[in-house]
Amino acid sequence: MGEGGLTSLTAVAAPPAPPSTVVRRRRRRRPVLPRLAHFASFGAPGVLVYLCFVMAPILISFGYSLTNYNPFHPPVKFVGFDNYRLLFTDSQFLTALQVTTILTLIVVIVPNVLGLGVALLLDRKGWLYNALRSVFFTPVILSSVVVSIVWSRLLDDRGPLNSLLRDLGVSHPPGWLSDPDVALYSVASIVCWQMLGFCVVVYLAGLQGVPPELLEAAEIDGAGPLRRFRAVTWPLLAPSLTINTVVLLISAFKTYDYVKVITNGGPGSGATATIAFDVLQTGFDSNHVGYASAMAVLMLVIVALVTTVVLNFLRRREVDL
Amino acid sequence: MTRFSVRPAVALLVGAVFFVPLYLVLANVFKRGELIAKEPASLPLPPTLANIHAVLTRPDGLFWVSLTNSIVVTVLSILVLTVLSAMLGHYLARSGKRWTKVLTLVLLAGLMIPPQVILIPITDVLRVTHLMATLQGLILFNVGYYVPFGVFVFTGFIRGVPVELEEAALLDGASRMQVFWRVVFPLLRPATASVLIFLGVWIWNDFIDPLIILGPSQGTTITTGIYRSIGQYQADLGSVFALMFLATLPVLIFYLALQKQFVKGLTGGATKG
Numbered sequence: 398m399g400e401g402g403l404t405s406l407t408a409v410a411a412p413p414a415p416p417s418t419v420v421r422r423r424r425r426r427r428p429v430l431p432r433l434a435h436f437a438s439f440g441a442p443g444v445l446v447y448l449c450f451v452m453a454p455i456l457i458s459f460g461y462s463l464t465n466y467n468p469f470h471p472p473v474k475f476v477g478f479d480n481y482r483l484l485f486t487d488s489q490f491l492t493a494l495q496v497t498t499i500l501t502l503i504v505v506i507v508p509n510v511l512g513l514g515v516a517l518l519l520d521r522k523g524w525l526y527n528a529l530r531s532v533f534f535t536p537v538i539l540s541s542v543v544v545s546i547v548w549s550r551l552l553d554d555r556g557p558l559n560s561l562l563r564d565l566g567v568s569h570p571p572g573w574l575s576d577p578d579v580a581l582y583s584v585a586s587i588v589c590w591q592m593l594g595f596c597v598v599v600y601l602a603g604l605q606g607v608p609p610e611l612l613e614a615a616e617i618d619g620a621g622p623l624r625r626f627r628a629v630t631w632p633l634l635a636p637s638l639t640i641n642t643v644v645l646l647i648s649a650f651k652t653y654d655y656v657k658v659i660t661n662g663g664p665g666s667g668a669t670a671t672i673a674f675d676v677l678q679t680g681f682d683s684n685h686v687g688y689a690s691a692m693a694v695l696m697l698v699i700v701a702l703v704t705t706v707v708l709n710f711l712r713r714r715e716v717d718l
Numbered sequence: 719m720t721r722f723s724v725r726p727a728v729a730l731l732v733g734a735v736f737f738v739p740l741y742l743v744l745a746n747v748f749k750r751g752e753l754i755a756k757e758p759a760s761l762p763l764p765p766t767l768a769n770i771h772a773v774l775t776r777p778d779g780l781f782w783v784s785l786t787n788s789i790v791v792t793v794l795s796i797l798v799l800t801v802l803s804a805m806l807g808h809y810l811a812r813s814g815k816r817w818t819k820v821l822t823l824v825l826l827a828g829l830m831i832p833p834q835v836i837l838i839p840i841t842d843v844l845r846v847t848h849l850m851a852t853l854q855g856l857i858l859f860n861v862g863y864y865v866p867f868g869v870f871v872f873t874g875f876i877r878g879v880p881v882e883l884e885e886a887a888l889l890d891g892a893s894r895m896q897v898f899w900r901v902v903f904p905l906l907r908p909a910t911a912s913v914l915i916f917l918g919v920w921i922w923n924d925f926i927d928p929l930i931i932l933g934p935s936q937g938t939t940i941t942t943g944i945y946r947s948i949g950q951y952q953a954d955l956g957s958v959f960a961l962m963f964l965a966t967l968p969v970l971i972f973y974l975a976l977q978k979q980f981v982k983g984l985t986g987g988a989t990k991g
Contacts (some may be wrong), residue, residue: 435809435894443806443865444821450840450862451828457839518729525726529733531977535740538973540923542941543962546948547739550758550955557742557758590739651832654925658945676834681930686838693835704830 455697461690469684480691490692492667493675496581497650500671503585504592504649509641511589512596513634519597520604530601533594541591545658548587549574574660577668584655584669592648596641603637604630639711646707650700653677672696747963751956769960781961784943788965791853791928791939792921795860796914802861803868803913804906808898810869811876812884822873828866836863837930844931851933859931860921868913875909876902911979915972922969940965 462480466473484490515533519526536544551558552573562570573583607630615625653673656662662670662678670678672692680689746754747769748762773781810818840859841850849855879902887897903910928939938946944961973980 432813432815435813438895439805439898440809440813440821443802443869446802446858446862447825447828447865449843450859451831451836452824454836454839454843455831457842458835461839515732518725518732521725526729529729532733532737532740535970535973538919538923538969539966540925540941540944542923542925542945543743543966544739546944546958546962547743551739551742590736593736647830651834653834657926658948673832673834677837677926677930680838690838693832693838696832697835700830700832701827 455694458690459694461687462694464687466687466690467684468686473687476687480688481695483688484691484695489667489670490672490675493670493672496667496669497652497671497673499581500585500588500652501646501649503582504588504652505642505645507585507589508592508596508645509638512593512641513600515593515597516600516604520601530598533597535594536591537594537598539591541654542658544587544591545655548590549659552583572664575664577663577665580660580664580668584652584659587659588649588652588655592645595644599637599641600634603634607633635711635715639708639715642711643704643708646704647700650696650703743959743962746955746959749956751954754955754959769956770964772954772957773960773964776957780938780943780947781964784938784940784965787853787932787937788922788940791856791860792918795857795864795921796917798857798861799864799868799917800910800913803865804872804903804910805898806865807869807872807876808902811873812881825866825869828863829870833863833926837926841930850931851937853932853937856928856931859927860924863927864917864920868917871909871913872906875906879905908979911976915976915980918972919969 463475463477464473465476465480519529519533550556553559554572554575558573559570571579574580611629611633612625615629620628651673652671656669656671656674660669662668662674667675673696676689676693676696679685679692683689742758745760745762746758748765748767749760750766750768753760810822844850844852844855844859847855849858883901884897887901888894892900923941924939925941925945928942929945932938932942944958944965947961948958
């Protein structure tokens with residue numbers, strides 16, 4: 398899956414600011430040169446690779462997006478913001494935007510809800526629950542290519558699921574991956590299946606942080622199980638919700654592997670083509686590098702905006718408790 | 719009273735439904751090819767190792783070549799990433815300069831950049847530097863792309879190491895490098911484990927970056943190898959399942975061996991939040 402990149406976010410979020418006197422004392426003691434040397438030897442190598450392989454390409458991408466660059470059709474012409482303007486009237490891009498939005502909504506909500514349910518179910522000691530935790534977590538460590546292949550076999554028109562349905566008397570089982578109205582939901586379900594274990598583990602860790610005294614006190618005060626969950630457990634799970642939501646959000650936006658392997662964007666005209674898929678298709682298969690870059694830059698802006706807004710909203714909820 | 723007997727039953731049922739796709743892979747790895755299409759859900763009786771044997775002895779050596787490439791890329795990437803991000807983490811944690819805050823933010827942004835945004839220009843950058851379609855190019859890209867994750871794990875841990883420890887060693891005449899590698903780094907073992915585990919799994923499983931950077935014909939990692947083999951050998955399902963199984967085995971063993979650290983690393987953020 399490769400997208401748990403934000404798990405450590407909260408751990409690092411708020412370093413305690415050192416008292417100013419300490420800072421001043423340290424500053425006076427250390428001359429300028431060793432500081433520079435510190436950066437040159439410790440900081441520079443990492444920063445350099447990051448700048449060369451992440452930051453510079455983003456700037457180049459933005460540069461490309463202002464041109465009609467196509468390696469097979471020189472010369473390159475500066476076109477200003479034409480590519481961006483064109484995007485908003487391009488029905489293929491608008492479809493991709495819609496596909497990405499639906500996919501993201503499903504992938505953020507479903508594993509979160511089901512993950513919480515499964516975590517509550519498994520929040521017990523014993524070998525059975527330990528074994529089941531591993532069962533739910535295993536898909537998280539599988540390559541999305543493997544997951545995609547397994548599921549496309551399972552959901553094939555003549556695959557095991559449909560033959561089971563036929564045996565049960567369904568004469569026309571759905572074309573899970575071949576019907577344009579259904580395929581997107583099938584792909585979304587597959588992503589949910591793989592991400593579920595991640596949410597389960599994060600919620601289980603959160604549940605371990607709920608002090609039993611609080612739950613007992615609430616029980617003595619006469620709160621039933623539902624009330625205890627709503628008033629005690631759920632608020633204390635706020636950090637787990639934040640992590641799960643942000644990780645799911647970012648990985649849903651980037652969805653490419655599943656689409657490429659399972660449906661290759663189809664069926665029909667882009668029923669499952671996400672923006673992430675469209676960018677590479679336009680850039681590498683159709684060679685419209687300028688246009689694809691505009692799409693990529695717009696995608697980056699959307700991801701950054703949505704993530705920041707959601708993160709702020711969820712963080713505020715944590716602070717309010 | 720009923721709640722106590724219902725819970726394990728429900729848990730088992732939910733787990734079983736969830737497990738079906740995994741069962742499908744396991745069962746079909748050990749089943750003869752023609753049976754896979756006919757009865758994919760049946761038990762592999764009698765079990766056969768023919769599929770695994772076929773993958774291991776393919777004349778084009780796809781499995782061994784892909785395995786070697788995946789091991790080289792994954793091991794070199796995570797080693798370089800650990801060294802670079804631990805040191806950069808040290809700089810960010812110990813330097814009081816205002817611009818380190820800016821640098822931290824710039825790196826934080828890296829955690830949410832979709833690879834699609836950089837993949838198009840990166841192929842040009844790699845082509846100019848003659849690194850396109852090489853393992854070195856892929857490794858360098860991995861290092862740049864994942865360095866933010868490593869830095870954030872390490873920075874948090876280094877802040878927890880008392881600075882007096884370093885100052886004492888410096889007074890004793892050790893250089894900064896010696897202090898870091900001999901005094902600080904050994905204390906960062908949990909962070910190092912997290913970084914190695916996560917990045918190892920991600921880079922091993924990665925699909926899109928090797929697909930684009932190694933190019934259409936220049937060589938495969940284990941994931942792109944699987945992807946190509948389903949296109950070419952659609953009929954030979956036994957081999958595809960065996961290849962998937964063999965490709966997953968290292969990660970699975972890695973996970974089972976380090977399960978405790980794995981979950982701790984994953985949830986460290988959740989519980990500290």
